[in-house]
Amino acid sequence: MADGNASSVDAGRWRDLDKLLLRPGHLVGQNFEPGAELRDDLQAYVKVLVVGAGGLGCELLKDLALSGFRNLEVIDMDRIEVSNLNRQFLFRLEDVGKPKAEVAALRVMERVSGVNIVPHFCRIEDKDIEFYSDFNIIALGLDSVEARSYINAVACSFLEYDSEDKPCEETIKPMVDGGTEGFKGHARVILPGITPCFECTIWLFPPQVKFPLCTLAETPRTAAHCIEYAHLIKWNEEHSGKPFDADNPEHMQWVYLQALKRAELFGISGVTYSFTQGVVKNIIPAIASTNAIISAACALEALKMATGCSKTLSNYLTYNGVEGLHTKVTEFVKDKDCLVCGPGxxxxxxxxxxxxxxxxxxxxxxxxxxxxxxxxxxxxxxxxxxxxxxxxxxxxxxxxxxxxxxxxxxxxxxxxxxxxxxxxxxxxxxxxxxxxxxxxxxxxxxxxxxxxx
Structure with a gap:
């Protein structure tokens, strides 16, 4: 009786997934062959790397695990902070100070049986390029342009072209990229050599806000002015020749304290440690519901890539929940002269x-x-x-x-x-x-x- 109940529960667990993998359809991929073995192969052989274990990364790990992926790895260099707890749902108060990747992996494995998640608590640059070659799909849950650009370049480095400058299919490293900014977000599919890569559409990202140095040095009016003064001017004055590392907590703490002193001098409020991080590292505030929606879109695209159960997104989805709900899919064109995904x-x-x-x-x-x-x-x-x-x-x-x-x-x-x-x-x-x-x-x-x- 117990075995029968277990079998029934397991069958019910994959009911919705089986509707996609066991039946033919008109929108399936070119090589899609429905059958129970497709789900078995998905669980046994497909390896996915989740880059980032923050608001979007937590959702991605959960969604991928519940979608049938069992071989997951996650990489993140940050530790959990109190300010993370309002939207990074895998973390608890007692986790503050612990590595995000390790706690996120453990929490998902506790709740989803059968999944194995290997955490990596380090910088993405600390892994050599061969590390990334082991994965079938790379899912990005990052909050910076620089980090996305680096991973995009790594994935494109595996791409090879034939004598006619056509991409060799077996060398394509698929990626799904999600990003959120308040109530707005995007999900995109990147197939190096076929769709535009991140660098092809780098122009989509607006230039960073820059403040005149005279304003920072003489007439600061906002908390951001005080922070940038400490970051761009004060640091060089007191640490001549020593580069500032935004990922070094001691460096960030120094900037925060200097910015706080300057804000008090000019009667400006709003300087906090988390806001200092946001200004210096250009971090955009995130909202839990937006992360959940964008993660769901990314996880679905990863499932499509791995199984061919449907054609993938072509190739950029935007979501706007500021006033009502608006979604749109835009097809961007690959830059044939791209330095990253092109022939070179x-x-x-x-x-x-x-x-x-x-x-x-x-x-x-x-x-x-x-x-x-x-x-x-x-x-x-x-x-x-x-x-x-x-x-x-x-x-x-x-x-x-x-x-x-x-x-x-x-x-x-x-x-x-x-x-x-x-x-x-x-x-x-x-x-x-x-x-x-x-x-x-x-x-x-x-x-x-x-x-x-």
Whole structure:
């Protein structure tokens, strides 16, 4: 009797999912084959990485687990704060100070049987590119342009093109991206090489608000002015030569205290630690209901990608719940000259060009200006700027010709990670180059390498 009840409960658990996976339809994907084995494969083999365990990330983990995904991982560098508790529903007061990724993973596994979630409490840049290659789908629940841009570049780094510059389907790393701002939000599908990637539509994001330095220094009128004064002016005055790290709690606390002193001096109210974080890191306030709606859309798109039970969103959905309810789907066009998801910038090198000369060229290239780049090829580190132990291990490669360090196979991918400026801030990035070696065109079909920076 007990076994029968358990079987009945399990069957009822997947009732709604089975309606999508067990029946044919007119809107299904090209390779969709309905059947019980499709659900089994979804649960056994599909791996999804959730990037971010905040308001949107908590909802994503829950929705994906309840949609049949059992192999999940989540990465987030933040710890839980009291201010998170009003919308990040997986966290409790006793969790304050603990890593978001670890607590979120544990809470979902406690409530959804059979799911396995591996947490990673670290920066997204701390993982090498090969870490991201293990996942079938990457779901983004991030709150910054810089972080989205980095993950987008990593996913696009796996993309390869054939001799006719058409994307190779097996190298496409699908992504779903969600974002919220108050009562507004978006969900989008990114299929590198097919749909526009994040960088193709970077213009969708408005420029960051900038304050005149004279206002900050002489006549501050708002709490934001006081915070930016401490961040942009006071920090440099008292920490000459030391870069400010927005992810360092000690640095943020220092800015908060300096901003508070300045606000009191000018009779300005509203400076809090959380508001200081919001101004410095350009964090947008979030509302629980908006997160839930956008997460549901993203989870559904992930299910479509994994099973083909329906055609995916094409390709950008907007939601506006400020006054009533309004949703709209817009199809954006891929930028064929995109530095991230396109075939890449052609660059011609002499076969004698050393790895050091190649790295120097990356810093001088008019469309790149990369600082401190690291280079990897087919999972092998050719040169790494950090940590020191890897720099020492790979330093001898700098004097070797790049051509000798690579296999002479067309369209190989060289990964180059470096620093560039996004919204006037230095950030890690990935770019693509197509390296052609002079004199190697005939007989080897033009050495064509997609380089990631």
């Amino acid at each position: 910038i052609p660059i011609e090198l002499d076969p004698s060009t050393t790895l050091q000369m190649f790295i120097d060229l990356l810093g001088e290239h008019p469309r790149l200006f990369l600082q401190k780049p690291s280079v990897a090829y087919r999972g092998k580190n050719l040169y790494m700027q950090a940590p020191p132990v890897l720099e020492e291990m790979t330093r001898s490669n700098l004097q070797l010709p790049l051509f000798e360090l690579m296999d002479t196979v067309p369209k190989d991918v060289v990964h180059v990670t470096g620093m560039t400026k996004v919204n006037d801030r230095k950030t890690s990035c990935v770019r693509k180059l197509r390296v052609i070696f002079k004199g190697i065109r005939d007989g080897i079909t033009d050495m064509d390498t997609s380089s990631t920076v």
